[in-house]
Amino acid sequence: MTKKIFLCAISNINSGTCNEDCKFCSQSVKYKADIERYIQKPIETIIEEAKAARASGALGFCLVTARKGLDDKVLRFVCDVARSVSSAVPDLRLIACNGTASVEQLLTLKEAGVKAYNHNLETSEAFYPEVCTTHSWQERYETCQNVNKAGLKLITGGIFGMGETQEDRISMLESLKSLNPVSVPLNFYHHNPALPLKPNPLTTDEALELITMAREIISDAERIMVAGGREMQFGDRQNEIFAAGANSIVIGNYLTTQGRDKKSDLEMIKELGLDIATKV
Incomplete structure (x- = not known):
């Protein structure tokens, strides 16, 4: 059976x-x-x-806000956006990514038409204090648990290439598995010169092996998605991510970085003899 590739687009609805x-x-x-x-x-x-994303074959559309979590004002805005997008493009699966959230807040998003919630663990519990001190890894994990309690589909993943060890990577994947996510976005650290984190790049082969490891460890997940940093990490070997175990990608631009043009991604999928998923 031909592998079907799930396409997702993201919109940075509140930036920086x-x-x-x-x-x-x-x-x-x-x-x-x-x-x-x-x-x-x-x-x-x-x-x-949203209309452009759907026209390019995307089924998922993620509404992202750049804050630690939801407050009443942000929640109202995301709900307004969700209702408007649902009305204009009803066959898109709406995803929210708004930081830490309570069960009550998540139920409000659900009522507004949001179907899934993305909140990444980012890395292992042990390594997290090396990359963030203003909130804990446990808060992130608890939000993921809240997503499950609210009856939304959980999307959670992390970032590779931040200086973590292989043990940290395995630990993160095991933690992700424990949350039973429907989709696991794998990001590869894309350095901005303003950031204090020093780049610790992976080789392409190492990155492909991590995709395979994610598929093996989180075997119940419907989708292993290669997300941020794909173009930089894999270069002219992007076509190899699907053989490694991925069956989903972000199409178009990311939050603050440019993605590959949509036409190139669609041509790559077609040339590999793969189909684009047409239903969730």
Whole structure:
């Protein structure tokens, strides 16, 4: 049976306003990275992005805010966006990615049409204090548990190449497995010169092996997604990620970095004899 590739697009609906000190994230105000910053992207713009994503074959559309978590104001905005996008592009699966969240907040998102929630563990519990001190890894894990309690589909993954050990990588994957996610986004650290975290790049072969390891450890997940850093990490070997175990990618741009043009990704999938998923 031909492997079907699930495409997902993301929209940074609130950019560069986070007060946390995550050393891997250019959206922290602490590091003054040269990125676009805004409180609320116009809903009309988000709808146009959603339409373009669906036209390119994306089934998932993720609404991302750059904050530690949800408060009443941000929750209202995300719900307004979700209802508007659902009305304009009803066949997109809406995903929210808004940081730490309570069960009550997640149920409110669910009522607004959100189907899944993305909150990454980022790395192992042991290594996390090396990359963030303003909140704990346990808070992230508890939010993922809240997603399951709220009856939303859980999307959770992490970042490779931040200086973690192989033991840290395995520990993170085991933690992800314990949460029973439907999708696991694997990101590869893309350095911004403003960030204090020093690049610790993986070889392409090492990165491909990590995709395979994720598929083996989190075998019940419907999707292993290669997300941020794909173009930089794999270069002209991006076509190998599917043989390694991935069956999902982010199409288009990321939060603060450019992705590959959509046409190239669609051509790559076609040339490999793979099909784009047309239903969740």
